[in-house]
Amino acid sequence: xxxxxxxxxxxxxxxxxxxxxxxxxxxxxxxxxxxxxxxxxxxxxxxxxxxxxxxxxxxxxxxxxxxxxxxxxxxxxxxxxxxxxxxxxxxxxxxxxxxxxxxxxxxxxxxxxxxxxxxxxxxxxxxxxxxxxxxxxxxxxxxxxxxxxxxxxxxxxxxxxxxxxxxxxxxxxxxxxxxxxxxxxxxxxxxxxxxxxxxxxxxxxxxxxxxxxxxxxxxxxxxxxxxxxxxx
Amino acid sequence: xxxxxxxxxxxxxxxxxxxxxxxxxxxxxxxxxxxxxxxxxxxxxxxxxxxxxxxxxxxxxxxxxxxxxxxxxxxxxxxxxxxxxxxxxxxxxxxxxxxxxxxxxxxxxxxxxxxxxxxxxxxxxxxxxxxxxxxxxxxxxxxxxxxxxxxxxxxxxxxxxxxxxxxxxxxxxxxxxxxxxxxxxxxxxxxxxxxxxxxxxxxxxxxxxxxxxxxxxxxxxxxxxxxxxxxx
Numbered sequence: 001x002x003x004x005x006x007x008x009x010x011x012x013x014x015x016x017x018x019x020x021x022x023x024x025x026x027x028x029x030x031x032x033x034x035x036x037x038x039x040x041x042x043x044x045x046x047x048x049x050x051x052x053x054x055x056x057x058x059x060x061x062x063x064x065x066x067x068x069x070x071x072x073x074x075x076x077x078x079x080x081x082x083x084x085x086x087x088x089x090x091x092x093x094x095x096x097x098x099x100x101x102x103x104x105x106x107x108x109x110x111x112x113x114x115x116x117x118x119x120x121x122x123x124x125x126x127x128x129x130x131x132x133x134x135x136x137x138x139x140x141x142x143x144x145x146x147x148x149x150x151x152x153x154x155x156x157x158x159x160x161x162x163x164x165x166x167x168x169x170x171x172x173x174x175x176x177x178x179x180x181x182x183x184x185x186x187x188x189x190x191x192x193x194x195x196x197x198x199x200x201x202x203x204x205x206x207x208x209x210x211x212x213x214x215x216x217x218x219x220x221x222x223x224x225x226x227x228x229x230x231x232x
Numbered sequence: 233x234x235x236x237x238x239x240x241x242x243x244x245x246x247x248x249x250x251x252x253x254x255x256x257x258x259x260x261x262x263x264x265x266x267x268x269x270x271x272x273x274x275x276x277x278x279x280x281x282x283x284x285x286x287x288x289x290x291x292x293x294x295x296x297x298x299x300x301x302x303x304x305x306x307x308x309x310x311x312x313x314x315x316x317x318x319x320x321x322x323x324x325x326x327x328x329x330x331x332x333x334x335x336x337x338x339x340x341x342x343x344x345x346x347x348x349x350x351x352x353x354x355x356x357x358x359x360x361x362x363x364x365x366x367x368x369x370x371x372x373x374x375x376x377x378x379x380x381x382x383x384x385x386x387x388x389x390x391x392x393x394x395x396x397x398x399x400x401x402x403x404x405x406x407x408x409x410x411x412x413x414x415x416x417x418x419x420x421x422x423x424x425x426x427x428x429x430x431x432x433x434x435x436x437x438x439x440x441x442x443x444x445x446x447x448x449x450x451x452x453x454x455x456x457x458x459x460x461x462x463x464x
């Protein structure tokens with residue numbers, strides 16, 4: 001079995017690595033990290049780089065796709081014709097198509113969420129209707145062969161469900177034990193409904209700051225490029 | 233603030249990426265992935281490669297160390313003099329020294345766990361005494377400025393506690409909300425005490441198979457090397 005995890009500039013690391021760590025131990029399974037071009041791909045924070053092991057064209061028909069989310073990088077990937085063509089064509093023959101967090105908007109941009117019940121990061125749920133999806137605010141939502149997960153860490157929970165489907169419950173349970181996934185977060189503020197107002201306000205400020213930082217980085221790259229006279 | 237996450241051949245990806253995703257958003261903080269040599273570092277499964285952004289010598293005095301675990305690669309890192317020297321010297325000036333999973337054995341090999349209450353992956357807990365530690369089978373254990381986490385996914389919980397210590401509870405809670413870390417695993421088999429016998433047996437078989445696969449890979453590398461007449 002081939003599992004393809006899509007990487008693109010600006011994805012969120014845990015969106016990809018959470019499901020990877022669950023799925024990589026499935027029997028007779030190869031996990032490939034695919035990108036437009038194989039090689040290093042920077043995450044949203046620029047602090048972490050993961051190596052894509054394959055070009056999109058190398059893995060045209062994976063048995064499962066995993067599409068991670070992110071911030072601005074995700075919105076750019078959702079406008080990238082090569083990525084969208086690959087997602088559409090891989091989905092056509094895949095057994096499962098999955099997304100984590102705002103990765104749902106890449107599926108949506110590929111036209112795969114029309115009339116589909118889906119979820120995404122809590123801060124982006126209101127926008128799911130724009131890609132034709134019906135938002136279901138759950139940890140993960142299955143609709144036919146499409147399964148979408150909520151924000152970032154939800155990919156781990158979703159992947160355990162997929163592991164159970166693909167290799168049986170006993171196997172998925174053993175994977176959970178191998179990863180000692182017995183979560184005990186020190187706080188109970190992981191869902192919007194559970195977080196007090198001050199925490200909600202702070203996270204919005206942080207997410208805005210991250211977005212602005214990315215804009216600033218992009219602006220500085222454009223400036224550098226035009227000073228150097230190079231095409232980006 | 234500088235946070236150094238150690239990478240070495242054969243580390244487990246989620247051990248490093250879980251804490252990274254929590255800690256990278258702390259205010260005025262830079263996260264560095266450090267290795268003996270900056271550049272690509274392969275994880276335990278060989279399916280995922282993460283790029284180390286710095287050499288050990290580049291980050292001699294981080295404010296915090298994070299030492300991920302793994303299988304055989306971890307045991308090799310625990311015999312690597314350069315790594316152990318760096319861990320010892322970085323620990324001397326750090327505010328926090330942390331490990332995830334069997335990363336505790338690297339701290340132990342560096343002599344840092346003598347008389348320290350600590351934890352590690354459930355399958356390795358019985359060996360903690362060999363490095364002078366007192367095993368406390370909890371999700372994470374703090375003793376002075378050393379904090380050790382249980383297996384793989386426990387690094388996320390530990391990092392949230394560290395975030396609260398470094399930037400305040402509100403900040404840690406906002407990070408948890410940003411990562412939508414409201415875990416809802418589909419099974420309740422993530423701790424040894426909770427898993428039924430058949431799941432315990434299967435996970436032991438899987439872990440043994442992984443270890444044997446690594447041995448086989450290593451053997452094939454040695455064969456290739458001697459055939460090719462190269463020194464590894």
